Every structure is written in structure tokens, then in C-alpha cells.
Amino acid sequence: MSIPQVTQATNDKQPIVPMLERLAALPDAFLPPKQLTADTGFFSEANVVACDRASIEPLIAIKREEHHPHWSERFANPPPPPPDATPLERMVHRLKSPNGRATDALRKQTVEPVFSVIKAVMGFRQFLTCGLDHVRNEWTLVLLGASRIAR
Numbered sequence: 001m002s003i004p005q006v007t008q009a010t011n012d013k014q015p016i017v018p019m020l021e022r023l024a025a026l027p028d029a030f031l032p033p034k035q036l037t038a039d040t041g042f043f044s045e046a047n048v049v050a051c052d053r054a055s056i057e058p059l060i061a062i063k064r065e066e067h068h069p070h071w072s073e074r075f076a077n078p079p080p081p082p083p084d085a086t087p088l089e090r091m092v093h094r095l096k097s098p099n100g101r102a103t104d105a106l107r108k109q110t111v112e113p114v115f116s117v118i119k120a121v122m123g124f125r126q127f128l129t130c131g132l133d134h135v136r137n138e139w140t141l142v143l144l145g146a147s148r149i150a151r
Contacts (some may be wrong), residue, residue: 011061020054035059037107039050045088052087059095059103074101118146 007015016038020096023032044059051058078096081089094100118124124142127135 006132006133006139012038013044013047014046016042016044017050020050020056023056024054032056035103037103039112040064048069048088048091052090058087058091059092059107059132060091060098061104062092062095114146117149122146140150 003026005015005019007018009015018038021120032054033056036051036059037057038060040061040063043062047060048058053061056112075098077098078093081093085093095104122145127138129135
């Protein structure tokens, strides 16, 4: 489930907790997400802990991965986390597991191309309206256009 949102936050780390609160406030008819995937811009230990508290499995990239790791690294299973592992340690373990790497690869191939379409194909680089409500409406229109192009 994705909730497109425009915020006035200075970086991507800040909106995670408010978005988790919005998800928790949804009616019971909406099933809560089981997992949150995000790139390194959203990473902070506080965000990992917030996801854990919300019973949402975080998979937030910690750093940029090198493009062509050695085959032994790509197929190796990480050692299990300690029994008293922190939410961050558990997430690091999941990210290094084959399932975690596959989920992150899926994020890169499904989410990231949309931003390429918005910037390169649609030429959208800045908002033309002023005021948070107007910008939110403009962003919704951009996303609708991008979803039509990306299909």
C-alpha cells in the first residue's frame, strides 16, 4: 500500500513516523502493511525502531550497495542475529538474506523507474504552484500522469 504524500520535511528521514501513524489510523477494513521498503535516504535507527513498534518489518537500505559484488557474497547467507538483537541488527540481517536482497531488488525495479519517468520523460523538476495544499494536488496529478506513462 502506498500513500503519496508531500511534506515540508527537510529530508526523507522525518516523514516515516507520521506515515506510520497515518497507516495506524486507517479503518480496520484496510489490512496493515507487513513490510516497509525504502532507500538509504529514509534510514535512521529511529525509523527502524518505529517500524518494529508498529509491527511492520523494515527493510530500509543502510548504505549504497556496490553494483557487482563477488558471487560468493551474493549467494551467502549471513550468520543469524544474536537472540537479543536490536531491531536494527535484525533488519541488517534481513537485508543481507537472500529474501531481503530480492525484496530490495524488487523495490529498485518497481519504484525507482517511476521517478525516472517523472524527471526524464515528463520533464517535471519543480512545482509550479505555491502553498502546501496546491503542491499536494499538483503532485497527485504528476503521479497520475506518471502511472499512465509507466504502464
